[in-house]
Amino acid sequence: MKQIIFLGSLIILFSACGGKQNSDETGEARADDKNITLTEAQIKNAGLTTGKLQQKIISTILKVNGKIDVPPQNMVSVSVPLGGYLKSTKLLPGMHVKRGEVIAVMEDQQYIQLQQDYLTAKAKISYLENEYNRQKDLNQTRASSDKVFQQSEAEYKSQLVLIASLAEKLKLAGINIDRLSELNISRSVNIYSPINGFVSRVNVNIGKYIAPTEVMFELINPTDIHLALKVFERDLDKLFIGQKLVAYTNNRPDEKHPCEILLIGKDLSPERNTDVHCHFETYDKSLVPGTYMNAEIDVKNNKALALPDDAVVSYGGKQFIYRAKGNDKFEMVEVSVGESENGFTEIKIPEGSTLGTSEFVTRGAYSILMLMKNKAD
Numbered sequence: 241m242k243q244i245i246f247l248g249s250l251i252i253l254f255s256a257c258g259g260k261q262n263s264d265e266t267g268e269a270r271a272d273d274k275n276i277t278l279t280e281a282q283i284k285n286a287g288l289t290t291g292k293l294q295q296k297i298i299s300t301i302l303k304v305n306g307k308i309d310v311p312p313q314n315m316v317s318v319s320v321p322l323g324g325y326l327k328s329t330k331l332l333p334g335m336h337v338k339r340g341e342v343i344a345v346m347e348d349q350q351y352i353q354l355q356q357d358y359l360t361a362k363a364k365i366s367y368l369e370n371e372y373n374r375q376k377d378l379n380q381t382r383a384s385s386d387k388v389f390q391q392s393e394a395e396y397k398s399q400l401v402l403i404a405s406l407a408e409k410l411k412l413a414g415i416n417i418d419r420l421s422e423l424n425i426s427r428s429v430n431i432y433s434p435i436n437g438f439v440s441r442v443n444v445n446i447g448k449y450i451a452p453t454e455v456m457f458e459l460i461n462p463t464d465i466h467l468a469l470k471v472f473e474r475d476l477d478k479l480f481i482g483q484k485l486v487a488y489t490n491n492r493p494d495e496k497h498p499c500e501i502l503l504i505g506k507d508l509s510p511e512r513n514t515d516v517h518c519h520f521e522t523y524d525k526s527l528v529p530g531t532y533m534n535a536e537i538d539v540k541n542n543k544a545l546a547l548p549d550d551a552v553v554s555y556g557g558k559q560f561i562y563r564a565k566g567n568d569k570f571e572m573v574e575v576s577v578g579e580s581e582n583g584f585t586e587i588k589i590p591e592g593s594t595l596g597t598s599e600f601v602t603r604g605a606y607s608i609l610m611l612m613k614n615k616a617d
Contacts, residue, residue, distance in 0.1 A: 274572045275565075276612045283568060288604040290564045293545040293596060298579050298586045302478060302537040306469035309517075310529045314461040316434055321412045323452045324348035326444050327428055331457055333442055337433040344456065347428035351413060355425045358406040358417065365399050372396035437461035440529070460529060467499055467518040469535055473508055478539035479516060480504075485537040487518070497524060499535070546584040551602045552577060553609045561587065562601040562608055570601060570608060 278288075324346035331343055375392040378384035407417050414429045441458040450456055467487055471479065479501060486496040498521040505514035518535070520527070552575075553560050559577050562570040573595065578586030589595050601608060 275569060276572075276608060277567070277569045278608075280568065286604045286607045288608070289602050290599045291547075291602045292599055293547060293587060293589075294584070295543055296546040296581075296584045296586075298542055298544045298546060298581050298584070299538040300540050300542065300579055302471075302475055302539045303534065304469045304471050304475075304516075304537065305532065305534045306467055306515075308465055308527055308529050308531045308533060309468040310460055310462065310465050314435075314437070314464050315440075316437075316459045316461075317455045318343070318431065318434070318457040318459060319452065319455050320346055320431065320450050321452055322348070322350060322354075322409070323450055324351070324429070325449050326446055326456070328446065329442075329444070331439050331442050333439050335439045337435075337437060337439060337459060339433055339436045341433045342430045343433045344431040345428050346431060346450070349427065351415070351429055352425060352427050354406065354409055354413065355415065355420060358403070358410055358420065359422055359425075361399060361403045361406060365396075365403060368392075368396040368399050431456075433459065435459055435461045436463075462525070462527075462529065463523060465520065465523070465527060465529060466502065467520065467533060467535065469516045469518060470513045471504075471516045473512045473514075475539075476504065476514065479537070483537065485518065485535050487520075487533045487535040489531060489533050493534075497527070497533075498522070542586075544578060544586040545589055545596065546586050547600055548602050549580060549583055549585050551600055551605050552585050552587075553605045555609060555613075560605075560609070562605050563595070564599040564601065572609075572612065 278286075325348055327345040327347045329344040331337070337343060372392045372395075375384055375389045379386060379389035410417050410420070414431060415426075437460050439457060440460045442456075443454070443458075444450060444456045481501055481504065483501040485499050485501070487499050488494070488496050499518040500521060501516060502519045503517040505516065508514050547561060551561055558574055560572050560574055563573050565571050575595075576588040578588055580586070587595075
C-alpha cells in the first residue's frame with residue numbers, strides 16, 4: 241500500500257516539474273546526499289506534513305516460544321496390577337473416552353484362582369467364628385483349656401485377615417466382590433477409564449501378555465492444558481505471576497490465544513532458561529498437547545518519544561527521519577528506533593541531541609526519500 245501511495249506521490253512531484261527554468265518556478269527539487277529542498281507546490285502535491293516528537297506509551301514485547309503441556313494430574317498411564325492377557329480393546333490414539341467406560345478386557349487363570357480362594361475363605365469363616373465363640377464360652381467355665389481357646393481364636397482372626405486381603409486383591413483386579421458368588425466366577429476382568437479425555441498412546445495388541453509393570457494405554461484430560469514457555473535468564477526479571485500474553489501457532493499466526501502466567505520456574509537448565517507455565521483463558525479443543533507455539537508478552541510500558549510509522553524510512557539497512565530546517569528544506573537524519581505500537585514508532589534520541597525540539601516530516605517521508613535518491617542518481 242505504501243508503494244502505491246509513493247508512486248502516486250512521485251508522479252505528482254514529477255508532474256509539478258517544468259522545463260529548463262529556475263527550480264522555484266519549475267518545481268524541481270534540489271538535493272544532495274543528506275538534504276533536499278522542495279517547492280511549495282511539491283510539498284502540497286505530495287501531502288507532506290510535519291510535527292514534533294510526541295510522548296507516547298510504548299510497550300516492550302518479549303517474544304518467546306514453547307509447547308502445550310498437560311499437568312501430571314491430567315495424564316494417566318493405564319496398566320493391569322495383576323497382569324494378564326489382553327482379550328479385547330477398541331482404543332486408538334486420538335479416540336475420546338469417558339470416565340468409567342470399559343476400555344479393555346483382560347483374562348488370566350489367576351483371576352479364577354483368586355475368586356476361588358476368596359469364596360472358599362468366606363465359606364470357612366462361619367465355621368471358624370462359631371468354633372471361636374464355642375471355645376470362648378467353654379474357656380470361661382474352665383471346661384476348655386486356654387491353649388485350645390487361643391488356637392481357635394488365632395484361626396478365626398487369621399481367616400478374617402485372609403478374606404480382607406483377598407477382597408483387596410479382587411478390587412485391585414477390578415472384580416466387584418459384592419456381586420461375586422460361586423455361580424458367576426469369571427476368567428476375565430474389565431479395565432475402566434479413570435478420566436474423561438482422549439487416548440494419546442496405545443502400547444498393546446490383542447493376545448499379548450501384559451506384565452503388571454507395563455503401561456497399556458496413556459490417557460490425557462485436556463481441559464487443564466497449559467502453555468510451557470522457555471524463557472532465558474536475562475528476561476526472567478521482566479515477568480510476574482498474573483501477567484497477560486498472547487500465543488499463536490506457526491500454522492495460524494493470526495489466531496491469538498490469550499493466556500496468563502501461572503508459574504515461573506525456579507531452576508535454570510544448562511542453556512540458562514527455565515519453564516514459565518501459562519494458563520489459557522479459553523480452552524480451545526484444537527490445541528493438542530505437544531504443539532509448539534509462539535508467544536508475545538508485554539513486559540513493560542515506557543514513555544517514549546515517538547513519530548508516526550510513516551515518518552520513518554528504511555534505506556541501506558538503516559532507519560532515517562526527515563528534519564524540517566525551514567525554507568522548505570529537509571535534512572535526512574539517521575536514527576535508532578525502538579518498538580512500534582498503535583501506529584507510532586519509538587525514536588531513540590542520544591543525550592545532548594537537539595532532535596527533541598525539531599520539526600520532522602510525519603507523512604510523505606518515503607516520497608522524499610525516493611525523490612532524493614532519484615536526484616542523486
